[in-house]
Amino acid sequence: xxxxxxxxxxRKGSTLLASQSREFKRRFIQRRLRRNGLSHVSxxxxxxxxxxxxxxxxxxxxAPVNARxxxxxxxxxxxxxxxxxxxxxxxxxxxxxDTWHNExxxxxxxxxxxxxxxxxxxxxxxxxxxxxxxxxxxxxxxPTELDFAFIDADHDYEAxxxxxxxxxxxxxxxxxxxxxDCWWYSGVSRVVGEALSGGQWVMAxxxxxxxxxxxxxxxxx
Numbered sequence: 001x002x003x004x005x006x007x008x009x010x011r012k013g014s015t016l017l018a019s020q021s022r023e024f025k026r027r028f029i030q031r032r033l034r035r036n037g038l039s040h041v042s043x044x045x046x047x048x049x050x051x052x053x054x055x056x057x058x059x060x061x062x063a064p065v066n067a068r069x070x071x072x073x074x075x076x077x078x079x080x081x082x083x084x085x086x087x088x089x090x091x092x093x094x095x096x097x098d099t100w101h102n103e104x105x106x107x108x109x110x111x112x113x114x115x116x117x118x119x120x121x122x123x124x125x126x127x128x129x130x131x132x133x134x135x136x137x138x139x140x141x142x143p144t145e146l147d148f149a150f151i152d153a154d155h156d157y158e159a160x161x162x163x164x165x166x167x168x169x170x171x172x173x174x175x176x177x178x179x180x181d182c183w184w185y186s187g188v189s190r191v192v193g194e195a196l197s198g199g200q201w202v203m204a205x206x207x208x209x210x211x212x213x214x215x216x217x218x219x220x221x
Contacts, residue, residue: 026050029057029085036088037122038081044119046078048180052210053082059176059212060086060094060148067092068143072134072163073153074098076112077119079180083150084123095142097130098153134163146170152180157187164191171215176204178212 033041046053060069060083067090074080074096084094100113113131120127130141134153149167151160164177171177182188192211195201201213 026054029054029082032057032085032089033081036085038085040119041078041081044076044078044081046076048079048210049208052180052208053079055207055210056150056178057082057086059178060092061089063087063090063092063147064174065090067147068095068145069093069148069150070095070097070142070146070167071150071152072097073151074100074116077116079150079152080116080120080127081123083148084120084126088123088126092147093126093128095128095130097132097134097137097142099131099133134166135159137166142170144170145172147172147175149175149177150180151177155181155185155187157190160187160191161194164195173215176212176214177201178210180210182206182211183209
């Protein structure tokens with residue numbers, strides 16, 4: 001049965017408004033990137049979609065004033081640019097953990113640290129580089145309390161589980177943990193599933209192959 005004319009108009013109008021809203025948000029974020037000297041980010045090779053990276057900006061920009069965040073797996077810095085641009089809105093700081101030797105990347109072993117440094121040069125004062133494997137982190141390498149964490153390194157189950165467990169106890173009450181490749185890699189999805197089934201975390205959202213979790217509101221565990 002055909003939809004009533006007013007229903008058709010409403011649906012078309014809603015779709016148009018949603019499209020315009022996404023475009024407005026994309027342009028807004030692009031302006032924020034330019035303001036921080038990161039307009040070159042579109043030329044940085046990445047395995048993330050534009051929607052995923054814009055979401056990282058949204059998540060990090062919502063962090064509290066003077067937020068502390070960590071990214072495990074920074075590669076060439078495309079995602080890093082978006083996270084830092086978001087943190088710049090609240091006076092935040094990002095700790096980037098990577099070896100920059102490409103051990104888990106399809107492109108093969110190579111030293112990408114110089115490219116990362118060049119790509120993040122305009123905002124290097126907002127970043128602390130921790131050039132280590134995540135399983136080599138000492139207690140003082142990253143802050144004891146984190147407001148945002150992004151895990152996008154080795155996608156094997158044990159590696160993701162250890163990365164998450166290493167950070168989980170440091171996440172603030174309103175903090176967020178985001179995972180990339182949460183649908184394409186069973187190791188990542190398994191860790192997310194285990195976190196949710198434990199009752200200490202709830203799914204907060206997902207975009208494309210990116211999802212993020214946070215602690216449930218008080219009284220809803």
